Amino acid sequence: MNYWLVKSEPHKYPIQRLMEDGNTIWDGVRNYQARNNLQAMKEGDLCLYYHSNEGREIVGLARVLKEAYPDPTTTEDAWVVVDLGFEEIFPRAVALGELKAHPLLSKMELIRQSRLSVLPVRPEEFDQVILLSHP
DNA sequence: GCCAACGTTGGC
């Protein structure tokens, strides 16, 4: 099992919408590194769901339903999408500032590579975020 | 709204 973090701007596609929809196609990724991360996702992998810009916090969890396939929103064959399913909205969101202040979580790729929209998460980081989000 | 970080583009 691998762990990931996906970013979305809440005004564009908040986790509340994913909950309503049940699942969604994760399209629009136009960065090669993020694309490579999408391609490495396996069915069943878990994705922390981060609200960027407004919010700046990890708000919940999604699961990979379908592994990478060509992005139907473009004719360029470089880009792929995955399908994500809703898992949960955390009882307590974990703020970016909290991650930065945490000895373990301050090393997360989210902080090291702040501009990437699809990022790997280490198992121990994932476990710690789950702990913090379920007081 | 500003700016740092970083990716992309195109001239040479």
Next chain:
DNA sequence: GCCAACGTTGGC
């Protein structure tokens, strides 16, 4: 292949 110019992302 180098690098300046420019665009985008996202934190603050």
